[in-house]
Amino acid sequence: MTTFDFMGKRHIAAGISSLLIVVAIGAAIFGGLNPGLDFTGGVKVEVGFPDAVDIEQVRDVLVAEGLDSGVVQHYGSETDVMIRMPPVEGVDQSALGNEIAAALGRNFDGVQLRLSDFVGPSVGEELTESGGLALLVALGAVMIYIMWRFTGKFAVGAVAALIHDVIVVVGAFAVFQWSFNLPELAALLAVIGYSLNDTIVVSDRIRENFRTLRRGTPVEIVNRSLNQTLGRTLVTSLTTLMVLGALLLAGGEQISGFATALSIGVVVGTYSSIYVAANVLLAMGISKQDLALPEREGVEDAP
Amino acid sequence: MRTSSSGLTGNLLGLTGSRTRGAAPSHIGAWRYVLLAIVISIGGLYASPNLFPPDFAVQVTADNAERSVDVELLAELEQLLDEAGIAASGSERTTDGGLIRLAGSEDQLRASAVLRDHLNLLGEERQYVVALNLASTTPEWLRNLGGEPMALGLDLKGGAHFVLQVDMEQALGKRLNDEVEKIKDMLREQRVRYRRADDAVAGNTIRMGFVTADLRDRAIRVIEDEFRQPNYLLDETNVDGRPGFTITVQEARIDEIESNAIEQNLTGLRNRINQLGVAEPLVQKLGGSRIAIDLPGVQDSADAKRKINKFANLEFRLVAAANDRPSEIDEWPYEGRVVKLNKRVILTGDRVTHAVQGRDPDTGLPVVNVTLDSQGGEMFHDATAPNIGRGMSVIFIEHKPIVTVEEIDGERVETHGSRPEERVISVATIATALGYTFSITGLPLQEAQELAFLLRAGALAAPMYIVEERTVGASLGEENIQRGMLAVVVGFILVLVFMAFYYKVFGLVADIALTLNLVILVAVMSLLGATLTLPGIAGIVLTVGMAVDANVLIFSRIREELKTSAPAQAVQAGYDRAFLTILDANVTTLFVALILLAIGSGPVAGFAVTLSIGIVTSMFTAIFGSRALVHLIYGSRRVEKVLI
Numbered sequence: 001m002t003t004f005d006f007m008g009k010r011h012i013a014a015g016i017s018s019l020l021i022v023v024a025i026g027a028a029i030f031g032g033l034n035p036g037l038d039f040t041g042g043v044k045v046e047v048g049f050p051d052a053v054d055i056e057q058v059r060d061v062l063v064a065e066g067l068d069s070g071v072v073q074h075y076g077s078e079t080d081v082m083i084r085m086p087p088v089e090g091v092d093q094s095a096l097g098n099e100i101a102a103a104l105g106r107n108f109d110g111v112q113l114r115l116s117d118f119v120g121p122s123v124g125e126e127l128t129e130s131g132g133l134a135l136l137v138a139l140g141a142v143m144i145y146i147m148w149r150f151t152g153k154f155a156v157g158a159v160a161a162l163i164h165d166v167i168v169v170v171g172a173f174a175v176f177q178w179s180f181n182l183p184e185l186a187a188l189l190a191v192i193g194y195s196l197n198d199t200i201v202v203s204d205r206i207r208e209n210f211r212t213l214r215r216g217t218p219v220e221i222v223n224r225s226l227n228q229t230l231g232r233t234l235v236t237s238l239t240t241l242m243v244l245g246a247l248l249l250a251g252g253e254q255i256s257g258f259a260t261a262l263s264i265g266v267v268v269g270t271y272s273s274i275y276v277a278a279n280v281l282l283a284m285g286i287s288k289q290d291l292a293l294p295e296r297e298g299v300e301d302a303p
Numbered sequence: 304m305r306t307s308s309s310g311l312t313g314n315l316l317g318l319t320g321s322r323t324r325g326a327a328p329s330h331i332g333a334w335r336y337v338l339l340a341i342v343i344s345i346g347g348l349y350a351s352p353n354l355f356p357p358d359f360a361v362q363v364t365a366d367n368a369e370r371s372v373d374v375e376l377l378a379e380l381e382q383l384l385d386e387a388g389i390a391a392s393g394s395e396r397t398t399d400g401g402l403i404r405l406a407g408s409e410d411q412l413r414a415s416a417v418l419r420d421h422l423n424l425l426g427e428e429r430q431y432v433v434a435l436n437l438a439s440t441t442p443e444w445l446r447n448l449g450g451e452p453m454a455l456g457l458d459l460k461g462g463a464h465f466v467l468q469v470d471m472e473q474a475l476g477k478r479l480n481d482e483v484e485k486i487k488d489m490l491r492e493q494r495v496r497y498r499r500a501d502d503a504v505a506g507n508t509i510r511m512g513f514v515t516a517d518l519r520d521r522a523i524r525v526i527e528d529e530f531r532q533p534n535y536l537l538d539e540t541n542v543d544g545r546p547g548f549t550i551t552v553q554e555a556r557i558d559e560i561e562s563n564a565i566e567q568n569l570t571g572l573r574n575r576i577n578q579l580g581v582a583e584p585l586v587q588k589l590g591g592s593r594i595a596i597d598l599p600g601v602q603d604s605a606d607a608k609r610k611i612n613k614f615a616n617l618e619f620r621l622v623a624a625a626n627d628r629p630s631e632i633d634e635w636p637y638e639g640r641v642v643k644l645n646k647r648v649i650l651t652g653d654r655v656t657h658a659v660q661g662r663d664p665d666t667g668l669p670v671v672n673v674t675l676d677s678q679g680g681e682m683f684h685d686a687t688a689p690n691i692g693r694g695m696s697v698i699f700i701e702h703k704p705i706v707t708v709e710e711i712d713g714e715r716v717e718t719h720g721s722r723p724e725e726r727v728i729s730v731a732t733i734a735t736a737l738g739y740t741f742s743i744t745g746l747p748l749q750e751a752q753e754l755a756f757l758l759r760a761g762a763l764a765a766p767m768y769i770v771e772e773r774t775v776g777a778s779l780g781e782e783n784i785q786r787g788m789l790a791v792v793v794g795f796i797l798v799l800v801f802m803a804f805y806y807k808v809f810g811l812v813a814d815i816a817l818t819l820n821l822v823i824l825v826a827v828m829s830l831l832g833a834t835l836t837l838p839g840i841a842g843i844v845l846t847v848g849m850a851v852d853a854n855v856l857i858f859s860r861i862r863e864e865l866k867t868s869a870p871a872q873a874v875q876a877g878y879d880r881a882f883l884t885i886l887d888a889n890v891t892t893l894f895v896a897l898i899l900l901a902i903g904s905g906p907v908a909g910f911a912v913t914l915s916i917g918i919v920t921s922m923f924t925a926i927f928g929s930r931a932l933v934h935l936i937y938g939s940r941r942v943e944k945v946l947i
Contacts, residue, residue, distance in 0.1 A: 048778065094769035098605035113602060114779040120770035123466070134902040141894050149887055183838055186899060186907045190845065190914065193895035197849070197888040201856065204884040232859040236852040239801060243794030243848035247841060250790040252783065254458075255841055262845070 006226045006274060007219045007282065013275035017164060024171020031174050036181030037117055039131075041087040041124035043070075043096045044117040050110040052078035058104070065103040067096075076253050080114070087121045094118055131185045135166065138192050150203060151290055157280040158199045161272040165195045168268045169261055183258040191265030194240070198233060198273035205229050206281065210291045218286055222278050230274075237270040335931045342923075343819065349826035352441040352452040358392065359411040360438035361418060362582045363431055364400030370430050372401040380418060387417050395438075402438050411435055435600055436582035453829050456836035456909060457773070459787070461780035462599040463607055466771035467572075471592050474564035475557060477676055479504045481656055481739060482550075484677040486511065486526055488684075488738045495522045498545065507557060509550040512542035519546040534559075561591060563657060568767060569594060581607075594767070604774045619650040619683070622694030622730065635698070637727040644696055644727075649686035654679025660755040663744060669751040670742040680739030688736035697729040697743070787840035794844050795821070798851060806858050808946040812932045813854035813925070820850050820917070820924040827916050836909035846917030852888070853925035857881040861947055870945045874937070878930055885926065893918050 037044050058081055059072045070085040083100055087093065097116035104111045139159055146155040169191055173180050205225040213221055241263060248259040363380065365371050377394040380403060384391050389410050394403040403418075405411045415433050422431040437460075441450055457464050483503045490497050498512040513519040523537065530537055534556035538549050552560075565588060572594060576584045585597035601607050623632045623643040632643050657674040675683055687695070731743050743751075775783075798817065802810040824846065828835065861877030868876065896918060899911035937945060 046779075048776075092768070094772060095605065095608070097772065097774070098608075102605070112776055112778060113774065114776040116604065116772070116774040118769070118772040120468070122468075123770050130902045134898055137902075138895050138898045141898065142891055145891055145894065182906050183841075183910070186838065186910045189895055189899050190910075193892040193914075194849065196891045196895070197852065200888045200891060201884055204887060228863065229859075231862075232852075232855050235805065235855045235859075236849070239798045239851050239855075240845070240848035242797040242801065243790075243844045246794035246797060247790045247844050250786050250793055251837075251841065251844075252786040254783065254837055255787075255790075258838070258841055 002227045002230055004227055004230070005223060007223045007278065010275065010279050010282065014279055017272075017276055017279075020168050020171070021164065024167045024174070027171050027174035031177065033170065033174050033180050034177045035128075036179040036184075037084070037119050037124075038182040039124045039128050039180070041119045041121035043083075043085040043093050043100070044115070045083045045097050045100045045113070046075065046115040047081055047083075047101065047104055048112045048114050049079045049081065049108060053081060053108070055081065058083070061107045062100065062103060065099075065107075067100055067103055070100075087124075094120070127182065127185075131182075134185075134189060135192075138189055139163070142192070142196055146200070146203075150207060153281055153284045153286055153290060154203050154207070154277075156284065157277040158196060158203065160280045161199050161269075161276040162192050162195055164272050164276045165191055165265055165268045169265050172264050173261070178257060178260065181257060183255065184261045187258045187261035187265065190262055191269060194262075194266055195269030195272060198236070198269055199277045201232065202226065202229050202273050202277060203281075206278065206286075207291050210286070210288055218282060222282060222286075226274055226278060233270055233273065237266055240266050335927070335934070339928060339931050342823065346819070346823040346826040348445070348448070349450055349830050350822045352439070352445060352450045352829060353825055355440040355442075355452065357437035357452070358404040358440055359406070359408050360402045360404045360436050361411060361415045362397070362400055362402050362434045362436040363418065363422070364434070365431055372396065372431070377401045377403065380421070383421055384414055384417060387413070389414050389417065400432075402436065404438050434582045449830070451829060451832070453825070453833065453835040455784070456834045456839070457597055457599060457780070458775050458837045458906075459780050459784040459835065460599060461602070461775050461777035462597065463601040463604040463774045464598070464772065465596045465604075465608070465769055466589060467568075467594045467596065467767040468770045469565050469568050469592050469594065469767050471561050471564065475507065475552075475560055476504060478560045478564075478656060479507070479509060479552065480677040481674060481680070483509055483511075484680045484739045486530075488680065489525055489529070490522055493521070493525045495525060497522065498542075498547075507552045509552070510540075510542050510547060511549075512545045512547040514545065516546040519548060523548055565592060565594065567657075572596065593770070600777070602774065602776060604772060608769065618648045618652070618698040618725075620648055620696050620698060621645045621686075621690060622696060624693065635696070635727045637696075637730055642694075642696060642727060642730055644698075649695075650675070650679055650683050654682070658755045660748075660751045661742075663742070668744060669748040670744045671751050671755045672740065672742050674740050677739070683741070684736055684738040687733050691733050691735060693733055694730055695733050696727050696731075698725055699728045783837050787837055790844055791840060791847070795847050798847055802851060802854075806854075806947055808936065809854075809858050809861070809933070812929050812936070813851055813858070815932055816854060816924040816929040817847065817850055819928050820921050821847065823920045823924065824913070824917050827920060828913065831916075833912050833916075834909065836906065838906040838910035839913045842910045842913030842917065846914060846921060849892075850917065850921035850925060853881075853885045853921060854929055856885055857926075857929070858947055861945075865945070865947070870937075874933060874945060878926070882926065885922065889918050889922055 055072055055074060059068075062068060062070065062072065062083070070083050072081060072083050074080060075082045085093065085096060085100075097118050101111075101113050101116060139162060142162065143155045143159045146158050166188060169188060170180075172178075173184065178184075202225065205228055206222055209221050209225045209228075210218075213224070216224070244259050244263045244266065248256060248263065251259060363372050363377075374396065377396070380401075381391045381394055384403070390406060391414070392404045392406060394401060396402075403414065405414050412435075415435055418431075419433045422433065439446070439452065441452065480503075486509070487497065495518055496514065497518070498514065503509055503511060511522070513522060519539065523539070527537060530550050532553070534553055536551040536553055538551070540547055540549050542549075569586060569588060573586050576586055576596065576598070581598045581601055583599055585595075587595055589595040598604075598607055621644070623645050627645055631646050633646055634641050634643055636642075654675045655673055656676050659672050661670055661672050662668065663670045729743055734744075795817075799814045802813045802817070804810065806813060821843070824843065833839075857877050860881045861873050864873035864876045864880075867873075893915060896911050896915040899907055900915060
C-alpha cells in the first residue's frame, strides 16, 4: 500500500479545484457553450464528394441556388463537407435539407448524401429543458441514496464532487468551443455515474476505517483510506480511459465529442473522488461519532 | 505477484463454516456451476444469432390487392434472375410478401432492377413493390426459440427518421367547435333559443349567452346530463352582459381528445406508409403529441415526405330517388348488386372528426357512431332533414399513390402520382334528420367495426408538421457500424491484455468474466428486441471499461487481505467485503442510467439502454461468475499461494 499524504495537500487541491471551477464558469458565462444542432434547432447536411472539393465552390453553388446564410466547412477529410443552417424564426425548414442535397446533386457529379438533420426550434428548447432537469434529478436522486446508505456529510461530499466534475467538463467544452450536442449531454450524465462510482468506493472505505480503526485523526484515517483504494481507482480509470481512447480513435466523427467529454470526465472524476469528496468531508468535520454504528443493527451492517 | 507468507491451505470458496485448514476438496457450491453453466448456455444461444451475418435480399410485396406473392411467383423470379446471371441463394414467403436471397450488395441492386422491370410493365400502374432488405440467416430452430439478431438503428444501416408534431391546439379547437354545434342541436331540438356568437370557443372553454335567465336555466337542464364532471365543468355566468353559461373542458376530456387525435393520425399514417414500399417501416407514438416514423433504407426523404401527407376520404351520397333525372345518377356495385346513387355529394369525410363502433342502446345491434365537425353537422342536417326514409350511401375514396413506370431519355423511371380508388362501403336508410352526430345502422358487427376503422383512417384529426428529421446515407451507416465494432474490439482487447498482465491468474478470471458479460449483454439486448445504435455501441464500450471495476475492487481487496490472512481466507474476505461497495457503486450508476433512459429519446436512449443492461450483467459476471471460476481453479486443491 502506498502511504501518500493526500490530505496534506488538500489545501493546494482546494486551490486547484477552485481555479478550475472559476475558469470553467467564466468560460461558460463569457465564451458560452457552443450548443449543437440538437439544442439550437436548424439544418445540417453532410455530403461526400468523390474528390477533394473547395469550400468556396460549394458556397458559391449554394448562394447561386438561393440557399445562403449557412456555414459551410470540411469535416473529417477534404472530400466531406458539412453545411449548417441556423434556425430562422417563422420559417419552416423541414424541406431545406432536401433542397441543399438536391442543389448540390445538380451541380456536382457523384455527390453522396451522408447525413441530413433537421431539428425544429421547439424540439431544441425542450431538449435544453429536459437535459437540465435530468442533471438536477440525477444529482438529487444520488444525494438521497447516499444520505440513506451513508450520512448527510457523505452525500454533500459526493454531490460536491459531481457538481465539480460536471462544471469542469462543461467548462472544457466552453473553453475549446466544442459543439455540445445530445450525445455530449448523455456523456455528462455518464460522467456523473462514473465519478459517483469512484466517490462511493472511496467513501465506503473511509466509513469502514472510521469504524474499525481505533486510532488516528480524521485526516490520517482519510489518508489511509485513499491510499488503500488508490490502486483500484487508478486501475479502473485506466481501463475506462483505454476503451474511451479506442472509441475516440476508431469511433469516428459522430462519437468523438461523446468520447472526449467522457475522457475528461473520467480524469476529473478520479481526481474529485480523491480530493473534492474527501476534502469536503474533512471540511465539514467528519468524526467517528458521525459513523458510529447504531446499536441494534450494528452486527448486520458491519462490512 | 504476492504470495501468502503463512502457507496455509483451505477451501477458498466454501460457504460459511467451511474455512477449515487443510480441508479436503469441497463439493459445496456445485449449484453455482450449474447456474453458471445454464446462464452461459442461454446467453451463448441467444447471442449467437448476431454471429450470422444477414443475407442481402430483395423483398417483393404486392402493391395491388388482386396480386399476391406466392411460391410459384418466387420460383419464376428466381428462374428469371438465373437467366440474368444473378445467382439467388434461395427464396421464402414472408407475412407480407416474399424474400429472395442474394450473394452480395451488387447482386442485390442488379436483382432489384431486373425484378422491378419484369414485374411492372411500361406505362402501367405498379403491381409489385420491390425493396432492398436483409434476410436473417439465423437457423430455423434457433428462430423458433425466439433467437434473433439485434436490430440495427438507422444510424447503422441508413434510412430516414421523422418526428411529426400533431397540432393539438387545432385538434382541440376543431373538437370544441363540434361540441358547440352539438349543444346548439340539442337546444334547437328542445326549442330553447340561444344568442348567436362567433367566439363561442376560447381556449378550452365554451361560452353561450341567452336573452333571459329563464332560457339559460332551461338550456342548462337540457345539456347538463351530457356536459358534466369529470369531463366538463358547467358554470352559470354572464356572457356579454347577458345571462349565460361557460363550459370548461377538463383535463380528462382534453387528454381524451388529444389521444383520439393522435391515434387517428397514426392510423392514417400507417396506411400511407404501407404504400411506400419500404421494408420494415416503423410508425409509433412519441410522447403525447408526436409520431415518430422510421423508414430504413430510404435516402430520398423529400419523396417520402410528400407521400405521407396524403390521406383517404369519404363521400356521403343519397340513394337515387324515383324522380331523379338519369344524368344525376350513377351506378355502383355493392354487395353483389348495383345501387343507383345521386351524384350530389352531401358531405365528405373531411368533416368526420370521429367514428367509433358501438351498439344501439334500444336494439343492441351494432352501429357506427360518427361525429362531424361544426360545418359538416349543418350541411348534413340540411341535406337529410327533407329525405327521411330515403337511403344514403357512404363511398370510400382512397387516394392511392400510384407509381407509373415510364421511359424518359431511354431510362426507365418511376413517376409518382395518386389516383382515387372508390367503392361503396355502406348503404343505409335515413331514420331521422341527421346532424352533428349520427349512427350508421344495419351492418353486421364485423362490418361496423371495419367501417368505423375506415372512417377514422380516412379522416385526419389535426394537421401535422415535421419537427425533426434525420436521414443517414447508406455509406455513413456502414462506416458507423464498422468503426463502432472496431472500437469495441480494440477496447476489449486492451482491457483483456491489461488485466491478464496486472492480475495474473485472477486477471484471466476477470477476462473470462468480462467476455461472458459481453455475451450476456448481447444476448439480453437481442432477446429484448433492443435496437443497436451508434451511441448504444458507445455504451457497450463503456461497459467493457467499467465492468472490470467490480473485479478490480475484489482483487485489490484480496491483495490487501493477503497481507494479514491465508490465501483462502483472503480470497473469501475479498469477495465478501467488496460486495457491498460494488452494490452501492452500481446501484447509483444504474440510477443515473435510468434517469437518462427516462428523459432521453434517440441517441441518449440507445446509450442508456446498453449502459443499464451492462451494469446489471456485469454485476452478475464479475461477482458470481468470477467467484465460481476462482473456486474452480483453486477450490478443489490445497492452496499454498494465489497468483494475483
